[in-house]
Amino acid sequence: MIRECWSPSLRRPTAPHFRVTPVQGHLGSGTPRFRDTPVQGHPGSGTPRFRDTPVQGHPGSGTPRFRDTPLSPNNAVHHSTTAPSCSLCGSMPIGGCPSRAAFLPTATLGHRSPRHHTLVRGGSRPSPTFSARTRFPTRAVVAMASPPPSPITFVTGNANKLSEVQAILSTGDPPLVITSKALDLPELQGTPAAIAEAKARAAVEAVGGPVLVEDTSLAFSALGGLPGPYIKWFLEALGVDRLGTLLAAHEDKSAHAVCTFAYCGGVGQPVTVLEGRTPGVIVEPRGETRFGWDPVFQPDEGGGRTYAEMPAAAKNAISHRGRALAKVRAFLHTGGGGGGSDDS
Ligand SMILES: O=P(O)(O)OP(=O)(O)OP(=O)(O)OC[C@H]1O[C@@H](n2cnc3c(O)ncnc32)[C@H](O)[C@@H]1O
Numbered sequence: 001m002i003r004e005c006w007s008p009s010l011r012r013p014t015a016p017h018f019r020v021t022p023v024q025g026h027l028g029s030g031t032p033r034f035r036d037t038p039v040q041g042h043p044g045s046g047t048p049r050f051r052d053t054p055v056q057g058h059p060g061s062g063t064p065r066f067r068d069t070p071l072s073p074n075n076a077v078h079h080s081t082t083a084p085s086c087s088l089c090g091s092m093p094i095g096g097c098p099s100r101a102a103f104l105p106t107a108t109l110g111h112r113s114p115r116h117h118t119l120v121r122g123g124s125r126p127s128p129t130f131s132a133r134t135r136f137p138t139r140a141v142v143a144m145a146s147p148p149p150s151p152i153t154f155v156t157g158n159a160n161k162l163s164e165v166q167a168i169l170s171t172g173d174p175p176l177v178i179t180s181k182a183l184d185l186p187e188l189q190g191t192p193a194a195i196a197e198a199k200a201r202a203a204v205e206a207v208g209g210p211v212l213v214e215d216t217s218l219a220f221s222a223l224g225g226l227p228g229p230y231i232k233w234f235l236e237a238l239g240v241d242r243l244g245t246l247l248a249a250h251e252d253k254s255a256h257a258v259c260t261f262a263y264c265g266g267v268g269q270p271v272t273v274l275e276g277r278t279p280g281v282i283v284e285p286r287g288e289t290r291f292g293w294d295p296v297f298q299p300d301e302g303g304g305r306t307y308a309e310m311p312a313a314a315k316n317a318i319s320h321r322g323r324a325l326a327k328v329r330a331f332l333h334t335g336g337g338g339g340g341s342d343d344s
């Protein structure tokens with residue numbers, strides 16, 4: 001069973017975008033938790049957002065899902081009811097939660113019923129308390145370990161992605177075994193999260209069971225985040241040698257590599273989107289031309305090497321993909337995928 005507790009203990013920064021990053025220990029649980037932190041230059045969006053918050057009624061989808069949600073004073077969706085516990089399973093708020101706010105939801109957090117814990121709140125704080133003006137909630141996952149669903153099929157048409165994903169998941173702690181299917185899924189235009197979600201929905205239709213997909217972006221700061229999710233087409237058109245010419249007129253060569261995973265447990269199930277990003281700069285190509293734009297991306301934490309100059313393990317340790325997969329692993333191993341839970 002997974003319970004979540006929101007604590008208003010952190011002040012909301014003024015930066016326009018937010019994402020979830022792992023932080024350490026909560027209430028002695030020893031389990032991973034996630035906190036919204038600012039992210040930059042999300043293409044195509046000028047509005048504040050939060051990742052990994054469940055929203056209802058997305059156009060074209062009748063199911064709850066996890067993705068970016070703009071937070072406004074009236075957007076405290078997780079705190080909008082006054083019931084002291086889950087109306088279905090009766091679970092109570094986590095003891096010692098400083099905010100006395102109760103649970104966050106829902107199907108994507110390990111409950112087979114998508115209605116469990118939905119919009120349940122305890123304590124006396126009125127909804128607007130969690131407003132953009134003052135505070136933002138910390139979400140802590142307090143979970144019993146449960147095995148992830150099996151098998152999970154990673155659907156991709158990219159062999160390099162597959163081998164990195166397999167390497168990262170098999171050596172990680174705890175290891176996660178996936179199968180794979182080579183499919184070139186249709187890709188929409190939109191934010192990386194929207195693209196990844198659509199890929200997951202297409203993949204789950206094709207596979208019929210739990211799927212993982214990902215979409216990779218390379219976002220140039222000077223270009224407002226472009227090429228972003230369209231990097232594949234820029235790479236094909238220009239080649240890796242000329243990718244840097246896009247920044248010829250700009251002094252700012254900084255960029256972010258972003259990996260956006262989407263998990264779906266089955267047809268009609270919610271989709272969970274998890275993102276990892278690595279900051280760096282675009283440089284003249286260096287290193288072996290093996291994988292995409294690796295030769296021109298020099299991560300800030302790479303000791304001056306491009307991705308292409310780094311051994312695979314060194315890249316995976318700091319890469320956008322490695323970071324996103326750390327979240328995927330935490331999500332699945334804490335019952336987020338719905339597998340192995342006896343909590344119905
Ligand atoms: O089937 P999918 O999974 O979509 O595989 P894809 O190759 O189409 O991948 P994307 O749509 O995510 O496009 C991302 C582009 O960035 C490249 N790419 C992805 N991850 C990379 C990495 O870690 N290093 C360098 N290039 C990468 C990849 O080869 C594509 O050209």
Ligand SMILES: [Mg+2]
Pocket residue numbers: 187232
């Ligand atoms: Mg693709």
